[in-house]
Amino acid sequence: MAKSAHGQHGPIPEAAVSRLAVYLRALSSLAETEVTSVSSEELAAAAGVNSAKLRKDLSYLGSYGTRGVGYDVRVLTEEIERVLGLTANQAVAVVGIGNLGHALANYGGFPGRGFPVRALFDVDADLLGVPVGGIQVSRIEDIAEVCAERGITIGVIATPAFSAQSVCARLVSSGVRCILNFAPVELVVPDDVEVRKVDLAVEMQILSFHVARRAGTRAAEEGTNGMVTNPS
Amino acid sequence: MAKSAHGQHGPIPEAAVSRLAVYLRALSSLAETEVTSVSSEELAAAAGVNSAKLRKDLSYLGSYGTRGVGYDVRVLTEEIERVLGLTANQAVAVVGIGNLGHALANYGGFPGRGFPVRALFDVDADLLGVPVGGIQVSRIEDIAEVCAERGITIGVIATPAFSAQSVCARLVSSGVRCILNFAPVELVVPDDVEVRKVDLAVEMQILSFHVARRAGTRAAEEGTNGMVTNPS
DNA sequence: GAGTGTGAAAATATTCACAGCA
């Protein structure tokens, strides 16, 4: 068997995957300027990570840089896109056309292209057939049919919490294997389905923790009292 | 010095903090039923993690369970809220009242209470003074004044990428130390400012990677079936 | 008996630091 000099070596660590998308955006910005080559130092700065981590992450893809020079913007972009599976377009369905669903539908293809929204679903009869962002809203009951018809591969759940699990089940039984969940519940899915959750309340609470901690720390350092229990 | 049996022992690992908020929601659901006590096993299932991890996470807060019994829902809820700093309400400002900003403003306090939206900002003159979700939109130039006036502690950036950094700078110089960023850029902030980023394109791309990988794996295994890929 | 709390082990992830190539 001929061994290629390029190509993915082994499984890419999850943590690295989630940063590849970030590098990709940084590369896009560069591509818009006249820059054709970047060093790990520069790209890392643009992506907000340190350069050793960036080089390590890229090393999982293979060897696409040039020692003493850096990375070719075009080559690296294409390589990351290939690894992330962005060469084939994924068709997206958004379920739940409330405030958030509306916003998502109007994003029109999700920033960073490659993710055209191709179907919208809601229970609200008043919305049926109404075009949002150029796409008509279909009935939840028709998820299976419409998803099959339009080749949906990614489902976005933007419904209230109480209906998220049932919507999810419908999507899964329609063959959707990737789900982005904005509803504040833990979805139960088969092993071969990938779910990612975006939870605004959780993000806010994490921020809240950091404000609180900082305030506590500051009070402690203030010399006088504080709510501090932190024995360091 | 009297040593309390309770209270936080040391610094709480970042990974644990980000799950506390998830446990909190699971606890809220339980509180709505008549359940007053849960085991780590049950709570872990509701939160989508394994029970060892949950127990370890909770152990960073101190010892709030009862051996042989479990955790008191009320007590644990209060403890997590205290640690996350949810006892004091954080006032939120949303900057950029486009599709997404609109949706965020209408959330009205962010699910999971404790985060009332108290200010909205946009550059669009047509929006000035228009109430969205009950709050009037103010001018970006007035960020400093309005934030001080309303005691804003958390800023949410929902502007286009090109204005995110300048909006961020305004928020920071107005004293805001926590930022939730929806714009697809890496914000540069002083060390004492905490930024969390929510990036829909990145989430989609990570999902895309998993579809691609699955498809690849399946193709490779075609013939001899089995979901076994793990070379252990 | 049942289920927490936690050291110790294993797995992951990050950072260092430098050999090796353009």
Added chain:
DNA sequence: TGCTGTGAATATTTTCACACTC
């Protein structure tokens, strides 16, 4: 000389497994 690619060292996170308490 300059910068990549990567083993080795370190730090963090997860998991195990069991002593301990109710």
